[in-house]
Amino acid sequence: MSWLPNLKTETAEEGFELAIKLSRMAVKKTQPDDATRTKLRDDYANSADSLTLASQVVATNFQTVAAANDYWR
Amino acid sequence: MSWLPNLKTETAEEGFELAIKLSRMAVKKTQPDDATRTKLRDDYANSADSLTLASQVVATNFQTVAAANDYWR
Amino acid sequence: MSWLPNLKTETAEEGFELAIKLSRMAVKKTQPDDATRTKLRDDYANSADSLTLASQVVATNFQTVAAANDYWR
Amino acid sequence: MSWLPNLKTETAEEGFELAIKLSRMAVKKTQPDDATRTKLRDDYANSADSLTLASQVVATNFQTVAAANDYWR
Amino acid sequence: MSWLPNLKTETAEEGFELAIKLSRMAVKKTQPDDATRTKLRDDYANSADSLTLASQVVATNFQTVAAANDYWR
């Protein structure tokens, strides 16, 4: 089964979760090693700017998911 | 109850507040520990570039919220 | 009275000013202390990259304001 | 044959793969030497912020691919 | 007379020039001192990453100008 068959979600909150998933999946595709990603996670989860950059990626993906769902209007 | 049932707001100002909330929520999802986030907040609230990066995330989320509300036209 | 009742402006130039205002307001919401912001302003107003990052935020907000005004067509 | 005849994909997942391809192709056009890119890959695959920046590029390209496919609706 | 009455240009090339103007104007609004900006220009015109960041701002503004002109279609 596909991890991303489409971009449809029931609510805006689920759409936000999907945006987070997309952001992490792009990282996983570049660094597939789970142990390395876990180690790096400790780094950026304790850096203000790293968290802000991560939030920027989520915001960009949320634009896509929101448009795909016609903004849950 | 969902923290984000939809993206509808009454005014542009409330939409801007929602954009800020989305920006912070993405950080919270990556760093759920309140004490750590509070400590980091002191860091970036006193760095010009950190504040600018945070403002960039808000701007990106505000694009989404504004589109969802048809720009409050 | 709201500081942002809507995104409507008469001209593109006023829209650009509103984009600057939105960019600064996001900073203010994170760092509400006026004295701190004034001090930080001296920092980034003398750094080329800081000014470019600030210009990026304005550009992003200007996209939103321009769309809201149907590009003043 | 063109490496990018169009932006059409069957599913959102394939669209995400195309977004990754676009992101890497832009790098390849600037640094065409395979050995250099492989060496640099080791660098950024072990840096949290580098991975986040790469994820940002994928998110931006995914916006384009998703729009091109009418969000696989 | 307004420096930006509207976003209309005759050609895509003129639109690109307008995007550059918008990018610089945002900098000027933050750092109005001509001598300081000239000095900073020497800095970033000799840094690869600074030039790339500046190019990012132009790209963002060009999106706005292009949409305003219906992509000169």
Next chain:
Amino acid sequence: MSWLPNLKTETAEEGFELAIKLSRMAVKKTQPDDATRTKLRDDYANSADSLTLASQVVATNFQTVAAANDYWR
């Protein structure tokens, strides 16, 4: 003759090439000296993050070119 009469391309691949051209042209407008740009190119072509930032600019310009061509649908 204009270097950018319009944003029309035959294929998505040509559109991607145009996005690269736009990204480089913005740099050239800020640093017109060919020798300096060539020297800087050596710098960023050997830095993972510099290449990622450059890829981000291309992605942003590709959004514009793709929209201008109705995504080559």
